[in-house]
Amino acid sequence: MIFPETDIPITEIPLENSDVRLFIKREDLIHPEISGNKYWKLFYNINRYMAQKPANPRLITFGGAFSNHIAAVGALGNSENIPTTGIIRGDELADKWQDNPTLSFAAAKGMTFRFVSRQQYRNKPELTEMLLQEFPEAVVIPEGGTNELAVNGVQHMLNEQTKSFDYLCCAVGTGGTVAGISKFATANQKILGFKTVNDNSLEESVLSFSGKRNFTLISGINDAYGKITDENIRFINVFAEKYGIQLDPVYTGKLMQHIFDLIEAGYFPKGSKILAFHTGGMQGIEGANLLLSRKGRPLIKTY
Numbered sequence: 621m622i623f624p625e626t627d628i629p630i631t632e633i634p635l636e637n638s639d640v641r642l643f644i645k646r647e648d649l650i651h652p653e654i655s656g657n658k659y660w661k662l663f664y665n666i667n668r669y670m671a672q673k674p675a676n677p678r679l680i681t682f683g684g685a686f687s688n689h690i691a692a693v694g695a696l697g698n699s700e701n702i703p704t705t706g707i708i709r710g711d712e713l714a715d716k717w718q719d720n721p722t723l724s725f726a727a728a729k730g731m732t733f734r735f736v737s738r739q740q741y742r743n744k745p746e747l748t749e750m751l752l753q754e755f756p757e758a759v760v761i762p763e764g765g766t767n768e769l770a771v772n773g774v775q776h777m778l779n780e781q782t783k784s785f786d787y788l789c790c791a792v793g794t795g796g797t798v799a800g801i802s803k804f805a806t807a808n809q810k811i812l813g814f815k816t817v818n819d820n821s822l823e824e825s826v827l828s829f830s831g832k833r834n835f836t837l838i839s840g841i842n843d844a845y846g847k848i849t850d851e852n853i854r855f856i857n858v859f860a861e862k863y864g865i866q867l868d869p870v871y872t873g874k875l876m877q878h879i880f881d882l883i884e885a886g887y888f889p890k891g892s893k894i895l896a897f898h899t900g901g902m903q904g905i906e907g908a909n910l911l912l913s914r915k916g917r918p919l920i921k922t923y
């Protein structure tokens with residue numbers, strides 16, 4: 621994977637009558653298909669693996685039906701010419717994955733799938749062993765891509781400019797991104813991770829990767845993973861209209877909505893400079909809208 625030349629902009633989100641300032645770093649612009657944090661989380665993993673020059677390289681990874689990580693690994697395999705296999709949660713998808721935009725995208729990029737039951741999916745060591753017997757030279761990337769190399773890749777989301785902020789905020793799935801931000805932040809910065817999943821083991825896992833206690837994980841407004849309320853949709857649509865920035869329903873929409881709520885509640889001291897990382901996830905909108913439209917719910921507008 622190449623080191624992207626893209627100069628990622630930091631733009632201010634203008635707030636009315638507020639004594640704090642909010643900015644967003646557009647990590648979503650880093651790559652059209654390997655969005656945001658996923659690029660950096662894969663960066664050292666892939667480069668280290670390919671440096672070993674495997675004769676029959678293959679990337680194997682795990683994910684749900686709408687996973688940004690599955691889409692990213694599919695696109696990456698295509699652009700780097702490495703075959704990919706996705707272990708997908710839900711054996712009911714085996715004969716209808718074509719209806720799913722994320723899986724169709726990954727398949728179009730050359731990914732092959734193994735659909736497993738939710739019970740099998742939980743037993744990742746066993747699945748991993750089975751696949752490594754079949755593909756002995758493959759590398760297995762964990763769900764969501766989080767491991768030590770992934771956390772180290774996140775350092776590239778930080779730069780000279782990000783040092784001037786008091787708060788660094790990001791959405792939390794498996795916790796690798798917030799761990800990297802925590803690990804590589806400067807001494808006076810406070811890190812806020814906004815959970816999108818109700819998982820009490822996240823604090824410990826983030827701490828083990830980061831080694832620092834400069835972070836706070838904040839429970840979501842609705843932290844049932846992937847649950848989208850009408851209020852979330854309304855927020856995303858108003859945000860896009862007002863600021864011209866598209867958010868996704870699983871991570872960045874909830875992140876920005878929650879930051880707005882905290883600002884409103886006076887959580888941040890006067891004069892604070894807050895930076896939110898837009899970690900991407902745009903590919904998930906189509907799938908979310910498909911589910912919403914089946915239920916006759918309001919849709920996420922896309923621009």
Ligand SMILES: *Cc1c(COP(=O)(O)O)cnc(C)c1O
Pocket residue numbers: 656657658688689764766791792793794795796797798868871872899900901902
């Ligand atoms: C995967 C993802 C996250 C969460 O990253 P973790 O390192 O798993 O916590 C946040 N935002 C977007 C858009 C993602 O795709």
